[in-house]
Amino acid sequence: MTEIRLHNSKTRRRETFTPIDPENVRMYVCGPTVYDRAHMGNARPVIVFDVLFRLLRQIYGAAHVTYVRNITDVDDKINARAKQTGRSIGEITDETARWYLDDMAALGNLTPTHTPRATGYVAQMIAMIEGLIASGHAYEAEGHVLFSVESYADYGALSGRSVDDMIAGARVEVAPYKRDPMDFVMWKPSPEDLPGWDSPWGRGRPGWHIECSAMADDLLGQDFDIHGGGNDLMFPHHENEIAQSRCAHPGSDFARIWMHNEMLLVEGKKMSKSLGNFFTVRDLLERGIPGPVIRLVFLSTHYGKPMDWTDAKRAEAEATLRRWAAVLHQHGYCARMVAALKASGDWRPDAEFLGVLANDLNTPGALARLHVLAKGHTAPALAGLAHGLELLGLVSDWDALGDLAGVAPSDRAYPAWVEGVVERLLMQRQAARAAKDWAEADRLRDLLNAAGVQVSDVGGQATWVPGPGFDATVLEGMQ
RNA sequence: GGCGAGUUGGCGGAGUGGUUACGCAGCGGAUUGCAAAUCCGUGUACAGGAGUUCGAUUCUCCUACUCGCCUCCA
Numbered sequence: 345m346t347e348i349r350l351h352n353s354k355t356r357r358r359e360t361f362t363p364i365d366p367e368n369v370r371m372y373v374c375g376p377t378v379y380d381r382a383h384m385g386n387a388r389p390v391i392v393f394d395v396l397f398r399l400l401r402q403i404y405g406a407a408h409v410t411y412v413r414n415i416t417d418v419d420d421k422i423n424a425r426a427k428q429t430g431r432s433i434g435e436i437t438d439e440t441a442r443w444y445l446d447d448m449a450a451l452g453n454l455t456p457t458h459t460p461r462a463t464g465y466v467a468q469m470i471a472m473i474e475g476l477i478a479s480g481h482a483y484e485a486e487g488h489v490l491f492s493v494e495s496y497a498d499y500g501a502l503s504g505r506s507v508d509d510m511i512a513g514a515r516v517e518v519a520p521y522k523r524d525p526m527d528f529v530m531w532k533p534s535p536e537d538l539p540g541w542d543s544p545w546g547r548g549r550p551g552w553h554i555e556c557s558a559m560a561d562d563l564l565g566q567d568f569d570i571h572g573g574g575n576d577l578m579f580p581h582h583e584n585e586i587a588q589s590r591c592a593h594p595g596s597d598f599a600r601i602w603m604h605n606e607m608l609l610v611e612g613k614k615m616s617k618s619l620g621n622f623f624t625v626r627d628l629l630e631r632g633i634p635g636p637v638i639r640l641v642f643l644s645t646h647y648g649k650p651m652d653w654t655d656a657k658r659a660e661a662e663a664t665l666r667r668w669a670a671v672l673h674q675h676g677y678c679a680r681m682v683a684a685l686k687a688s689g690d691w692r693p694d695a696e697f698l699g700v701l702a703n704d705l706n707t708p709g710a711l712a713r714l715h716v717l718a719k720g721h722t723a724p725a726l727a728g729l730a731h732g733l734e735l736l737g738l739v740s741d742w743d744a745l746g747d748l749a750g751v752a753p754s755d756r757a758y759p760a761w762v763e764g765v766v767e768r769l770l771m772q773r774q775a776a777r778a779a780k781d782w783a784e785a786d787r788l789r790d791l792l793n794a795a796g797v798q799v800s801d802v803g804g805q806a807t808w809v810p811g812p813g814f815d816a817t818v819l820e821g822m823q
Numbered sequence: 824g825g826c827g828a829g830u831u832g833g834c835g836g837a838g839u840g841g842u843u844a845c846g847c848a849g850c851g852g853a854u855u856g857c858a859a860a861u862c863c864g865u866g867u868a869c870a871g872g873a874g875u876u877c878g879a880u881u882c883u884c885c886u887a888c889u890c891g892c893c894u895c896c897a
Contacts, residue, residue: 574897712845
């Protein structure tokens with residue numbers, strides 16, 4: 345069995361992964377707060393941990409991996425959005441959650457085993473909070489319930505900071521009802537106009553961190569294998585999750601391995617609304633950039649390093665994917681053929697590919713291996729490439745390879761009439777070529793080249809694609 | 824200020840205590856009516872300094888720079 349090694353944020357080391365129960369490998373990843381379209385940064389952890397999910401399924405079997413990714417549907421940002429738009433909270437969270445799942449599916453991500461919503465687990469949160477009060481790890485003050493940081497000796501261990509350091513930083517919210525400035529809220533009172541649930545401390549709503557503790561506990565148990573998320577969540581969110589869960593279940597480890605993906609940059613800068621380089625996944629999809637292309641760009645950088653989204657990478661990913669799709673398509677790959685391969689047991693990962701990927705999710709290394717495998721000249725020799733593309737979530741519909749191979753670069757969209765004009769000119773050229781009238785054939789090609797159309801004579805048949813500098817207006821007079 | 828990550832050839836981006844990453848671009852060749860596409864071949868890279876070592880891009884320390892978190896933001 346291929347050995348998986350993962351970088352554990354908790355120990356800051358790359359460790360051999362040994363599941364608690366190989367029959368049920370368990371992973372939890374922090375999902376979105378649903379109040380707006382998912383931006384590109386939101387997509388990174390989803391793709392990273394989807395690849396891990398797929399790898400675990402490959403190695404332990406699809407039926408032996410449980411993946412939980414929550415949806416936070418109770419939060420002050422949602423409340424603010426409701427107030428500002430006049431729409432109901434339920435409407436906003438339902439719509440945004442649907443968008444999120446659609447956008448993530450478009451990027452080739454599998455649906456997790458469970459996608460729990462925070463509001464479905466309030467009872468479990470309350471129970472956990474009650475337990476923490478009873479064991480002295482939490483206290484009630486002015487309708488709030490706070491976690492007492494002092495009661496958990498290992499507080500700060502994950503993010504490598506001490507309580508003293510953090511207080512010295514003086515960036516913590518000092519509320520009069522806190523015993524210690526670092527104590528954080530698990531439950532807070534809700535006025536009538538905000539969502540609230542009845543609790544032993546009056547009508548209120550949960551703080552941010554408790555939901556993940558409660559849902560992970562309910563769906564995965566006190567101890568599970570992997571907990572993932574963006575590294576911006578390491579503090580305070582994950583630190584607080586650990587504190588709550590481990591104090592609620594003395595003796596438990598909570599998650600064995602913590603994994604954090606690095607952040608996304610856009611053209612070298614952090615994506616932010618104020619810099620104007622902020623865009624959503626949907627924005628890119630609507631610009632005609634296929635989901636697999638976006639996914640390939642993400643996979644081309646290791647998850648532990650900051651990833652720079654640039655248009656140059658987008659173009660390179662498009663070209664790579666088109667080439668891979670073309671070579672597989674030419675060698676007969678389609679849904680039927682892949683199904684036959686699977687049925688005959690010949691659908692296996694390339695050992696080197698899998699080994700590289702299993703070494704802390706080295707997706708760039710795995711892609712490099714696919715480049716080598718893509719040099720195969722026969723259908724069987726290309727099986728490793730095909731399997732790898734499916735394992736990475738880059739191809740799901742093998743009957744769509746032809747489309748993927750023939751897709752025009754997304755920065756070279758053209759009006760519908762162009763196709764007719766180009767096809768007509770190519771037919772004229774084909775006639776000239778058949779008559780060995782090279783002067784006329786070249787004249788027609790020059791005409792198309794002048795408009796930026798690239799003409800290729802593949803297998804005696806002319807194909808075309810809008811190239812760099814494509815300009816439809818040059819062809820306008822020939823309609 | 825505290826904590827952490829990083830600095831690899833023209834660009835992107837892995838990895839390794841001594842031997843080819845890989846991709847793009849470039850260059851040479853094959854192929855082609857000519858091209859394009861494709862295929863084959865081709866790169867004196869590892870921020871700077873000191874140290875450990877037979878040997879360091881790879882380990883240790885220092886310096887410089889970049890970036891992230893610590894604050895609503897993944």
